[in-house]
Amino acid sequence: MKYKGYLIDLDGTMYLGKEPIPAASRFIKRLQENKIPYLFVTNNSSKTQKEVADNLIQNFGVQTAEDEVYTSSLATADYLTSLGGGKKVYIIGETGIRRALKNAGFVEDETNPDYVVVGLDRQVTYQDFETATLAIQKGARFIATNKDTNLPSDKGMVPGAGSLVALLIASTRVQPTFIGKPEAIIMEAATKTIGLTKEEVIMVGDNYETDILAGINNDVDTLLVLTGFTSLKDLEHVEQQPTYLLNSLDEWVF
Structure with a gap:
Protein backbone atom coordinates (compact mmCIF):
# COMPACT_ATOMS: atom_id res chain seq x y z
CA MET A 1 0.00 0.00 0.00
CA ASN A 44 10.60 14.21 24.17
CA SER A 45 9.41 17.52 25.65
CA SER A 46 12.83 18.81 26.67
CA LYS A 47 14.05 20.06 23.28
CA THR A 48 12.72 22.63 20.81
CA GLN A 49 11.97 21.79 17.17
CA LYS A 50 15.23 23.43 16.11
CA GLU A 51 17.25 21.52 18.69
CA VAL A 52 15.76 18.21 17.53
CA ALA A 53 16.43 19.00 13.85
CA ASP A 54 19.97 20.22 14.57
CA ASN A 55 20.71 17.03 16.53
CA LEU A 56 19.54 14.88 13.61
CA ILE A 57 21.59 16.85 11.10
CA GLN A 58 24.80 17.28 13.09
CA ASN A 59 25.02 13.93 14.89
CA PHE A 60 23.16 11.42 12.75
CA GLY A 61 23.40 12.61 9.15
CA VAL A 62 19.63 12.99 8.85
CA GLN A 63 18.96 16.11 6.79
CA THR A 64 15.65 17.61 7.89
CA ALA A 65 13.90 20.90 8.69
CA GLU A 66 12.58 22.01 12.06
CA ASP A 67 9.00 22.18 10.75
CA GLU A 68 9.27 18.43 10.10
CA VAL A 69 9.47 17.88 13.87
CA TYR A 70 6.42 17.64 16.16
CA THR A 71 7.13 17.23 19.87
CA SER A 72 4.90 16.47 22.85
CA SER A 73 5.61 20.08 23.90
CA LEU A 74 4.02 21.45 20.73
CA ALA A 75 1.12 19.02 21.10
CA THR A 76 0.63 20.19 24.70
CA ALA A 77 0.60 23.85 23.67
CA ASP A 78 -1.82 23.13 20.82
CA TYR A 79 -4.09 21.14 23.15
CA LEU A 80 -4.21 23.81 25.85
CA THR A 81 -4.89 26.46 23.22
CA SER A 82 -7.79 24.39 21.88
CA LEU A 83 -9.39 24.34 25.34
CA GLY A 84 -9.79 28.11 25.21
CA GLY A 85 -9.34 28.49 28.96
CA GLY A 86 -6.91 30.46 31.12
CA LYS A 87 -3.35 31.23 30.09
CA LYS A 88 -1.51 30.74 33.40
CA VAL A 89 0.69 27.65 33.74
CA TYR A 90 3.03 26.15 36.29
CA ILE A 91 5.65 24.09 34.48
CA ILE A 92 7.90 21.26 35.55
CA GLY A 93 9.99 20.83 32.43
CA GLU A 94 12.91 21.97 30.32
CA THR A 95 13.43 24.35 27.40
CA GLY A 96 11.17 22.60 24.90
CA ILE A 97 7.95 22.75 26.89
CA ARG A 98 8.64 26.21 28.31
CA ARG A 99 9.34 27.66 24.86
CA ALA A 100 6.32 25.98 23.25
CA LEU A 101 3.92 27.28 25.90
CA LYS A 102 5.42 30.77 25.86
CA ASN A 103 5.15 30.93 22.05
CA ALA A 104 1.50 29.91 22.35
CA GLY A 105 0.78 32.85 24.67
CA PHE A 106 0.89 31.12 28.06
CA VAL A 107 2.53 32.77 31.08
CA GLU A 108 4.16 31.06 34.04
CA ASP A 109 2.44 31.50 37.40
CA GLU A 110 3.38 29.71 40.62
CA THR A 111 0.59 31.00 42.83
CA ASN A 112 -2.66 30.49 40.94
CA PRO A 113 -2.10 28.62 37.65
CA ASP A 114 -4.91 27.32 35.45
CA TYR A 115 -2.74 24.34 34.47
CA VAL A 116 0.12 22.35 35.94
CA VAL A 117 2.16 20.96 33.03
CA VAL A 118 4.73 18.24 33.71
CA GLY A 119 7.41 17.00 31.33
CA LEU A 120 10.95 15.72 31.68
CA ASP A 121 12.94 17.94 34.04
CA ARG A 122 16.42 16.88 35.09
CA GLN A 123 16.78 19.81 37.50
CA VAL A 124 13.48 19.35 39.34
CA THR A 125 13.40 19.91 43.12
CA TYR A 126 11.17 18.93 46.01
CA GLN A 127 9.96 22.54 46.11
CA ASP A 128 8.81 22.25 42.48
CA PHE A 129 6.77 19.16 43.30
CA GLU A 130 5.33 20.86 46.38
CA THR A 131 4.22 23.88 44.34
CA ALA A 132 2.69 21.63 41.67
CA THR A 133 0.92 19.44 44.24
CA LEU A 134 -0.67 22.41 45.99
CA ALA A 135 -1.76 23.99 42.70
CA ILE A 136 -3.45 20.77 41.56
CA GLN A 137 -5.13 20.40 44.95
CA LYS A 138 -6.48 23.96 44.53
CA GLY A 139 -8.01 23.05 41.18
CA ALA A 140 -5.35 23.58 38.50
CA ARG A 141 -5.79 21.12 35.65
CA PHE A 142 -3.04 18.46 35.63
CA ILE A 143 -1.40 17.94 32.20
CA ALA A 144 1.45 15.50 31.45
CA THR A 145 3.48 15.60 28.24
CA ASN A 146 3.94 11.81 28.12
CA LYS A 147 3.82 8.53 30.04
CA ASP A 148 7.36 7.27 29.39
CA THR A 149 8.69 6.20 32.80
CA ASN A 150 12.24 5.64 31.54
CA LEU A 151 14.65 7.02 28.97
CA PRO A 152 17.55 5.13 27.37
CA SER A 153 20.96 6.63 28.13
CA ASP A 154 24.59 5.57 28.03
CA LYS A 155 24.21 4.86 31.77
CA GLY A 156 21.14 2.65 31.30
CA MET A 157 17.41 3.31 31.61
CA VAL A 158 17.04 6.54 33.58
CA PRO A 159 13.81 8.15 34.90
CA GLY A 160 11.59 9.77 32.27
CA ALA A 161 8.72 12.25 32.46
CA GLY A 162 6.29 9.52 33.47
CA SER A 163 8.24 8.89 36.66
CA LEU A 164 7.90 12.54 37.66
CA VAL A 165 4.20 12.43 36.80
CA ALA A 166 3.81 9.32 38.99
CA LEU A 167 5.04 11.26 42.02
CA LEU A 168 2.38 13.92 41.48
CA ILE A 169 -0.34 11.33 40.93
CA ALA A 170 0.63 9.84 44.30
CA SER A 171 0.70 13.22 46.07
CA THR A 172 -2.54 14.58 44.59
CA ARG A 173 -4.57 11.43 43.81
CA VAL A 174 -5.43 13.14 40.52
CA GLN A 175 -4.94 11.52 37.12
CA PRO A 176 -3.49 13.87 34.49
CA THR A 177 -4.43 14.32 30.87
CA PHE A 178 -1.59 12.68 28.94
CA ILE A 179 -0.61 14.22 25.60
CA GLY A 180 2.16 12.13 23.98
Missing part, protein backbone atom coordinates in the same frame (compact mmCIF):
# COMPACT_ATOMS: atom_id res chain seq x y z
CA LYS A 2 1.24 3.47 -0.84
CA TYR A 3 1.11 5.92 2.09
CA LYS A 4 0.95 9.63 1.43
CA GLY A 5 2.80 10.55 4.62
CA TYR A 6 4.91 9.08 7.42
CA LEU A 7 4.85 9.79 11.16
CA ILE A 8 8.25 8.74 12.49
CA ASP A 9 9.67 8.14 15.96
CA LEU A 10 13.20 9.23 16.86
CA ASP A 11 15.16 7.33 19.54
CA GLY A 12 15.39 3.67 18.60
CA THR A 13 14.16 4.40 15.09
CA MET A 14 16.41 7.18 13.75
CA TYR A 15 19.22 6.60 16.27
CA LEU A 16 19.93 4.58 19.40
CA GLY A 17 21.02 6.87 22.21
CA LYS A 18 24.15 8.49 20.80
CA GLU A 19 24.67 5.82 18.14
CA PRO A 20 23.44 6.36 14.57
CA ILE A 21 21.26 3.79 12.82
CA PRO A 22 22.68 3.89 9.27
CA ALA A 23 19.43 2.78 7.62
CA ALA A 24 17.60 5.74 9.16
CA SER A 25 19.31 8.48 7.16
CA ARG A 26 18.89 6.39 3.99
CA PHE A 27 15.18 5.99 4.78
CA ILE A 28 14.65 9.75 5.15
CA LYS A 29 16.63 10.40 1.97
CA ARG A 30 14.39 7.97 0.07
CA LEU A 31 11.28 9.72 1.42
CA GLN A 32 12.67 13.05 0.25
CA GLU A 33 13.59 11.68 -3.19
CA ASN A 34 10.05 10.33 -3.58
CA LYS A 35 8.64 13.68 -2.36
CA ILE A 36 6.71 11.93 0.40
CA PRO A 37 6.03 14.19 3.43
CA TYR A 38 7.03 13.03 6.89
CA LEU A 39 6.85 14.31 10.44
CA PHE A 40 9.06 13.25 13.33
CA VAL A 41 6.66 12.67 16.25
CA THR A 42 8.48 12.52 19.57
CA ASN A 43 7.44 12.30 23.21
CA LYS A 181 2.14 8.75 22.25
CA PRO A 182 0.15 6.51 22.48
CA GLU A 183 -2.56 9.09 23.21
CA ALA A 184 -5.07 10.32 20.64
CA ILE A 185 -4.23 13.97 21.37
CA ILE A 186 -0.77 13.90 19.79
CA MET A 187 -1.80 11.59 16.94
CA GLU A 188 -4.72 13.77 15.89
CA ALA A 189 -2.53 16.86 16.10
CA ALA A 190 0.27 15.20 14.11
CA THR A 191 -2.03 14.14 11.26
CA LYS A 192 -3.49 17.64 11.20
CA THR A 193 0.02 19.12 11.10
CA ILE A 194 1.11 16.91 8.19
CA GLY A 195 -2.16 17.72 6.43
CA LEU A 196 -3.36 14.16 5.84
CA THR A 197 -5.99 11.77 7.18
CA LYS A 198 -5.30 8.81 9.45
CA GLU A 199 -5.91 6.47 6.52
CA GLU A 200 -3.21 8.20 4.47
CA VAL A 201 -0.36 7.98 7.00
CA ILE A 202 1.66 5.26 8.72
CA MET A 203 3.31 5.41 12.15
CA VAL A 204 6.93 4.19 12.13
CA GLY A 205 8.68 3.33 15.39
CA ASP A 206 10.59 0.87 17.55
CA ASN A 207 8.46 0.88 20.70
CA TYR A 208 5.27 -1.17 20.80
CA GLU A 209 4.01 0.53 23.96
CA THR A 210 4.19 4.06 22.53
CA ASP A 211 4.65 4.16 18.74
CA ILE A 212 2.71 1.06 17.73
CA LEU A 213 -0.11 1.45 20.24
CA ALA A 214 -0.41 5.08 19.11
CA GLY A 215 -1.29 3.72 15.69
CA ILE A 216 -3.41 0.78 16.84
CA ASN A 217 -5.45 2.89 19.28
CA ASN A 218 -6.05 5.62 16.71
CA ASP A 219 -6.75 3.67 13.50
CA VAL A 220 -3.36 4.40 11.92
CA ASP A 221 -1.33 1.65 10.22
CA THR A 222 1.99 0.87 11.91
CA LEU A 223 5.51 -0.18 11.00
CA LEU A 224 7.62 -1.62 13.82
CA VAL A 225 11.36 -1.69 13.16
CA LEU A 226 13.42 -3.98 15.39
CA THR A 227 16.27 -1.53 15.99
CA GLY A 228 15.33 -0.28 19.43
CA PHE A 229 13.05 -0.96 22.38
CA THR A 230 10.72 -3.79 21.30
CA SER A 231 12.03 -7.24 20.36
CA LEU A 232 10.44 -10.17 18.53
CA LYS A 233 10.11 -11.91 21.90
CA ASP A 234 8.12 -8.97 23.26
CA LEU A 235 5.63 -9.33 20.41
CA GLU A 236 4.82 -12.90 21.46
CA HIS A 237 2.90 -11.46 24.40
CA VAL A 238 0.71 -8.93 22.59
CA GLU A 239 -2.59 -9.63 20.89
CA GLN A 240 -2.66 -6.78 18.38
CA GLN A 241 0.35 -6.92 16.11
CA PRO A 242 1.86 -4.06 14.10
CA THR A 243 0.71 -3.80 10.48
CA TYR A 244 4.29 -4.33 9.30
CA LEU A 245 7.44 -5.66 10.96
CA LEU A 246 10.99 -5.07 9.72
CA ASN A 247 14.53 -5.72 10.93
CA SER A 248 15.73 -2.57 9.15
CA LEU A 249 14.20 0.44 7.42
CA ASP A 250 16.30 -0.52 4.40
CA GLU A 251 13.77 -3.31 3.82
CA TRP A 252 10.83 -0.94 3.34
CA VAL A 253 9.60 -0.51 -0.21
CA PHE A 254 7.67 2.67 -1.11
Whole structure:
Protein backbone atom coordinates (compact mmCIF):
# COMPACT_ATOMS: atom_id res chain seq x y z
CA MET A 1 0.00 0.00 0.00
CA LYS A 2 1.24 3.47 -0.84
CA TYR A 3 1.11 5.92 2.09
CA LYS A 4 0.95 9.63 1.43
CA GLY A 5 2.80 10.55 4.62
CA TYR A 6 4.91 9.08 7.42
CA LEU A 7 4.85 9.79 11.16
CA ILE A 8 8.25 8.74 12.49
CA ASP A 9 9.67 8.14 15.96
CA LEU A 10 13.20 9.23 16.86
CA ASP A 11 15.16 7.33 19.54
CA GLY A 12 15.39 3.67 18.60
CA THR A 13 14.16 4.40 15.09
CA MET A 14 16.41 7.18 13.75
CA TYR A 15 19.22 6.60 16.27
CA LEU A 16 19.93 4.58 19.40
CA GLY A 17 21.02 6.87 22.21
CA LYS A 18 24.15 8.49 20.80
CA GLU A 19 24.67 5.82 18.14
CA PRO A 20 23.44 6.36 14.57
CA ILE A 21 21.26 3.79 12.82
CA PRO A 22 22.68 3.89 9.27
CA ALA A 23 19.43 2.78 7.62
CA ALA A 24 17.60 5.74 9.16
CA SER A 25 19.31 8.48 7.16
CA ARG A 26 18.89 6.39 3.99
CA PHE A 27 15.18 5.99 4.78
CA ILE A 28 14.65 9.75 5.15
CA LYS A 29 16.63 10.40 1.97
CA ARG A 30 14.39 7.97 0.07
CA LEU A 31 11.28 9.72 1.42
CA GLN A 32 12.67 13.05 0.25
CA GLU A 33 13.59 11.68 -3.19
CA ASN A 34 10.05 10.33 -3.58
CA LYS A 35 8.64 13.68 -2.36
CA ILE A 36 6.71 11.93 0.40
CA PRO A 37 6.03 14.19 3.43
CA TYR A 38 7.03 13.03 6.89
CA LEU A 39 6.85 14.31 10.44
CA PHE A 40 9.06 13.25 13.33
CA VAL A 41 6.66 12.67 16.25
CA THR A 42 8.48 12.52 19.57
CA ASN A 43 7.44 12.30 23.21
CA ASN A 44 10.60 14.21 24.17
CA SER A 45 9.41 17.52 25.65
CA SER A 46 12.83 18.81 26.67
CA LYS A 47 14.05 20.06 23.28
CA THR A 48 12.72 22.63 20.81
CA GLN A 49 11.97 21.79 17.17
CA LYS A 50 15.23 23.43 16.11
CA GLU A 51 17.25 21.52 18.69
CA VAL A 52 15.76 18.21 17.53
CA ALA A 53 16.43 19.00 13.85
CA ASP A 54 19.97 20.22 14.57
CA ASN A 55 20.71 17.03 16.53
CA LEU A 56 19.54 14.88 13.61
CA ILE A 57 21.59 16.85 11.10
CA GLN A 58 24.80 17.28 13.09
CA ASN A 59 25.02 13.93 14.89
CA PHE A 60 23.16 11.42 12.75
CA GLY A 61 23.40 12.61 9.15
CA VAL A 62 19.63 12.99 8.85
CA GLN A 63 18.96 16.11 6.79
CA THR A 64 15.65 17.61 7.89
CA ALA A 65 13.90 20.90 8.69
CA GLU A 66 12.58 22.01 12.06
CA ASP A 67 9.00 22.18 10.75
CA GLU A 68 9.27 18.43 10.10
CA VAL A 69 9.47 17.88 13.87
CA TYR A 70 6.42 17.64 16.16
CA THR A 71 7.13 17.23 19.87
CA SER A 72 4.90 16.47 22.85
CA SER A 73 5.61 20.08 23.90
CA LEU A 74 4.02 21.45 20.73
CA ALA A 75 1.12 19.02 21.10
CA THR A 76 0.63 20.19 24.70
CA ALA A 77 0.60 23.85 23.67
CA ASP A 78 -1.82 23.13 20.82
CA TYR A 79 -4.09 21.14 23.15
CA LEU A 80 -4.21 23.81 25.85
CA THR A 81 -4.89 26.46 23.22
CA SER A 82 -7.79 24.39 21.88
CA LEU A 83 -9.39 24.34 25.34
CA GLY A 84 -9.79 28.11 25.21
CA GLY A 85 -9.34 28.49 28.96
CA GLY A 86 -6.91 30.46 31.12
CA LYS A 87 -3.35 31.23 30.09
CA LYS A 88 -1.51 30.74 33.40
CA VAL A 89 0.69 27.65 33.74
CA TYR A 90 3.03 26.15 36.29
CA ILE A 91 5.65 24.09 34.48
CA ILE A 92 7.90 21.26 35.55
CA GLY A 93 9.99 20.83 32.43
CA GLU A 94 12.91 21.97 30.32
CA THR A 95 13.43 24.35 27.40
CA GLY A 96 11.17 22.60 24.90
CA ILE A 97 7.95 22.75 26.89
CA ARG A 98 8.64 26.21 28.31
CA ARG A 99 9.34 27.66 24.86
CA ALA A 100 6.32 25.98 23.25
CA LEU A 101 3.92 27.28 25.90
CA LYS A 102 5.42 30.77 25.86
CA ASN A 103 5.15 30.93 22.05
CA ALA A 104 1.50 29.91 22.35
CA GLY A 105 0.78 32.85 24.67
CA PHE A 106 0.89 31.12 28.06
CA VAL A 107 2.53 32.77 31.08
CA GLU A 108 4.16 31.06 34.04
CA ASP A 109 2.44 31.50 37.40
CA GLU A 110 3.38 29.71 40.62
CA THR A 111 0.59 31.00 42.83
CA ASN A 112 -2.66 30.49 40.94
CA PRO A 113 -2.10 28.62 37.65
CA ASP A 114 -4.91 27.32 35.45
CA TYR A 115 -2.74 24.34 34.47
CA VAL A 116 0.12 22.35 35.94
CA VAL A 117 2.16 20.96 33.03
CA VAL A 118 4.73 18.24 33.71
CA GLY A 119 7.41 17.00 31.33
CA LEU A 120 10.95 15.72 31.68
CA ASP A 121 12.94 17.94 34.04
CA ARG A 122 16.42 16.88 35.09
CA GLN A 123 16.78 19.81 37.50
CA VAL A 124 13.48 19.35 39.34
CA THR A 125 13.40 19.91 43.12
CA TYR A 126 11.17 18.93 46.01
CA GLN A 127 9.96 22.54 46.11
CA ASP A 128 8.81 22.25 42.48
CA PHE A 129 6.77 19.16 43.30
CA GLU A 130 5.33 20.86 46.38
CA THR A 131 4.22 23.88 44.34
CA ALA A 132 2.69 21.63 41.67
CA THR A 133 0.92 19.44 44.24
CA LEU A 134 -0.67 22.41 45.99
CA ALA A 135 -1.76 23.99 42.70
CA ILE A 136 -3.45 20.77 41.56
CA GLN A 137 -5.13 20.40 44.95
CA LYS A 138 -6.48 23.96 44.53
CA GLY A 139 -8.01 23.05 41.18
CA ALA A 140 -5.35 23.58 38.50
CA ARG A 141 -5.79 21.12 35.65
CA PHE A 142 -3.04 18.46 35.63
CA ILE A 143 -1.40 17.94 32.20
CA ALA A 144 1.45 15.50 31.45
CA THR A 145 3.48 15.60 28.24
CA ASN A 146 3.94 11.81 28.12
CA LYS A 147 3.82 8.53 30.04
CA ASP A 148 7.36 7.27 29.39
CA THR A 149 8.69 6.20 32.80
CA ASN A 150 12.24 5.64 31.54
CA LEU A 151 14.65 7.02 28.97
CA PRO A 152 17.55 5.13 27.37
CA SER A 153 20.96 6.63 28.13
CA ASP A 154 24.59 5.57 28.03
CA LYS A 155 24.21 4.86 31.77
CA GLY A 156 21.14 2.65 31.30
CA MET A 157 17.41 3.31 31.61
CA VAL A 158 17.04 6.54 33.58
CA PRO A 159 13.81 8.15 34.90
CA GLY A 160 11.59 9.77 32.27
CA ALA A 161 8.72 12.25 32.46
CA GLY A 162 6.29 9.52 33.47
CA SER A 163 8.24 8.89 36.66
CA LEU A 164 7.90 12.54 37.66
CA VAL A 165 4.20 12.43 36.80
CA ALA A 166 3.81 9.32 38.99
CA LEU A 167 5.04 11.26 42.02
CA LEU A 168 2.38 13.92 41.48
CA ILE A 169 -0.34 11.33 40.93
CA ALA A 170 0.63 9.84 44.30
CA SER A 171 0.70 13.22 46.07
CA THR A 172 -2.54 14.58 44.59
CA ARG A 173 -4.57 11.43 43.81
CA VAL A 174 -5.43 13.14 40.52
CA GLN A 175 -4.94 11.52 37.12
CA PRO A 176 -3.49 13.87 34.49
CA THR A 177 -4.43 14.32 30.87
CA PHE A 178 -1.59 12.68 28.94
CA ILE A 179 -0.61 14.22 25.60
CA GLY A 180 2.16 12.13 23.98
CA LYS A 181 2.14 8.75 22.25
CA PRO A 182 0.15 6.51 22.48
CA GLU A 183 -2.56 9.09 23.21
CA ALA A 184 -5.07 10.32 20.64
CA ILE A 185 -4.23 13.97 21.37
CA ILE A 186 -0.77 13.90 19.79
CA MET A 187 -1.80 11.59 16.94
CA GLU A 188 -4.72 13.77 15.89
CA ALA A 189 -2.53 16.86 16.10
CA ALA A 190 0.27 15.20 14.11
CA THR A 191 -2.03 14.14 11.26
CA LYS A 192 -3.49 17.64 11.20
CA THR A 193 0.02 19.12 11.10
CA ILE A 194 1.11 16.91 8.19
CA GLY A 195 -2.16 17.72 6.43
CA LEU A 196 -3.36 14.16 5.84
CA THR A 197 -5.99 11.77 7.18
CA LYS A 198 -5.30 8.81 9.45
CA GLU A 199 -5.91 6.47 6.52
CA GLU A 200 -3.21 8.20 4.47
CA VAL A 201 -0.36 7.98 7.00
CA ILE A 202 1.66 5.26 8.72
CA MET A 203 3.31 5.41 12.15
CA VAL A 204 6.93 4.19 12.13
CA GLY A 205 8.68 3.33 15.39
CA ASP A 206 10.59 0.87 17.55
CA ASN A 207 8.46 0.88 20.70
CA TYR A 208 5.27 -1.17 20.80
CA GLU A 209 4.01 0.53 23.96
CA THR A 210 4.19 4.06 22.53
CA ASP A 211 4.65 4.16 18.74
CA ILE A 212 2.71 1.06 17.73
CA LEU A 213 -0.11 1.45 20.24
CA ALA A 214 -0.41 5.08 19.11
CA GLY A 215 -1.29 3.72 15.69
CA ILE A 216 -3.41 0.78 16.84
CA ASN A 217 -5.45 2.89 19.28
CA ASN A 218 -6.05 5.62 16.71
CA ASP A 219 -6.75 3.67 13.50
CA VAL A 220 -3.36 4.40 11.92
CA ASP A 221 -1.33 1.65 10.22
CA THR A 222 1.99 0.87 11.91
CA LEU A 223 5.51 -0.18 11.00
CA LEU A 224 7.62 -1.62 13.82
CA VAL A 225 11.36 -1.69 13.16
CA LEU A 226 13.42 -3.98 15.39
CA THR A 227 16.27 -1.53 15.99
CA GLY A 228 15.33 -0.28 19.43
CA PHE A 229 13.05 -0.96 22.38
CA THR A 230 10.72 -3.79 21.30
CA SER A 231 12.03 -7.24 20.36
CA LEU A 232 10.44 -10.17 18.53
CA LYS A 233 10.11 -11.91 21.90
CA ASP A 234 8.12 -8.97 23.26
CA LEU A 235 5.63 -9.33 20.41
CA GLU A 236 4.82 -12.90 21.46
CA HIS A 237 2.90 -11.46 24.40
CA VAL A 238 0.71 -8.93 22.59
CA GLU A 239 -2.59 -9.63 20.89
CA GLN A 240 -2.66 -6.78 18.38
CA GLN A 241 0.35 -6.92 16.11
CA PRO A 242 1.86 -4.06 14.10
CA THR A 243 0.71 -3.80 10.48
CA TYR A 244 4.29 -4.33 9.30
CA LEU A 245 7.44 -5.66 10.96
CA LEU A 246 10.99 -5.07 9.72
CA ASN A 247 14.53 -5.72 10.93
CA SER A 248 15.73 -2.57 9.15
CA LEU A 249 14.20 0.44 7.42
CA ASP A 250 16.30 -0.52 4.40
CA GLU A 251 13.77 -3.31 3.82
CA TRP A 252 10.83 -0.94 3.34
CA VAL A 253 9.60 -0.51 -0.21
CA PHE A 254 7.67 2.67 -1.11
